Amino acid sequence: MNDPNQPIMRWVDEFGLYFEESGLPRTAGRILGWLLVANPPEQSASDLTEALKVSKSNISASARMLQQFGLIERVSRPGDRKDYYRMRSDVWANAFLNKVGQFTRMRSLADRGLKLLDAAPDEDKARLNEFREFYAFFEKEVPKLIEMWIRRNEGQS
């Protein structure tokens, strides 16, 4: 059970590293990676501690974080005291909708900046204005992309 899984676990670790680069704790990334390939897709907290070799407390905190980000969900089975975690079916669309929220924040940050520069000559405002336009553009277009992808995948599962 251990040997054949080893390359998989290394892959999961790498997955964790990637997510660490984008600011999330590594354990959260590893959980996500593991839930991406684990069999069965539902894994209990103790399954996770065993597979990923991290403490219960860490699993508890990281799983809650992933839940709050809308990336995983808890499932409870009748007659089973354990809780199970699994990826949400719409994980990636969700994750990217989050990104769109960041675009919105950036765009409105730019708006506030432009207000502060109100009295300044136009050529001084040009840079900030381009910044604003850029984020506004992606704020508008990326949801369309997500929509496209969802529609493209509708008939499949």
Place this chain on the structure above:
Amino acid sequence: MNDPNQPIMRWVDEFGLYFEESGLPRTAGRILGWLLVANPPEQSASDLTEALKVSKSNISASARMLQQFGLIERVSRPGDRKDYYRMRSDVWANAFLNKVGQFTRMRSLADRGLKLLDAAPDEDKARLNEFREFYAFFEKEVPKLIEMWIRRNEGQS
């Protein structure tokens, strides 16, 4: 010179905070924010230390990082020992092309994972496969968006 700039500097700080959330050091974000609104658009290292109240060494390191990310560039003026920094004209397109590189890395990480799951039944590979497809989709579509934006802005500056 100090009082009227104060709200601007608070804005710059906030800009730094936003960039900190995406994993960059705060000082780098503040430099970028400042170069976005500063007058003139070219700022020397000592201008930056004075405006942002951070050490020379910090400016030196952070500016180099921003340079490597392709976000700012150095300008030297004949007869002036100082170097000046300014934003690159294609900052945002550049920053997002960077993001596309991350999509590529993710997609190829998924490819490697799929290879490891080669022997597994299809329904086990489904999650990872969807992950792969998602990133492949954005890897392909986001450059088109960037292209669109560049073309849309061509006639303006």
Place this chain on the structure above:
DNA sequence: CTGAATGTTCAGTATTGACTGAACATTCAG
């Protein structure tokens, strides 16, 4: 009721990494 199984909270540890200040080049003016 007792104790095992599950899960959360919290204090303490350890690591990472951003930032400062000083020492070290380099270039140029006088």
Place this chain on the structure above:
DNA sequence: CTGAATGTTCAGTCAATACTGAACATTCAG
């Protein structure tokens, strides 16, 4: 040559935070 101005490198400090282990609930089986 001397010294001021500019910039880089490096060692040390400090803060943030991910993670562990223990203590603390809660639930249920026997």
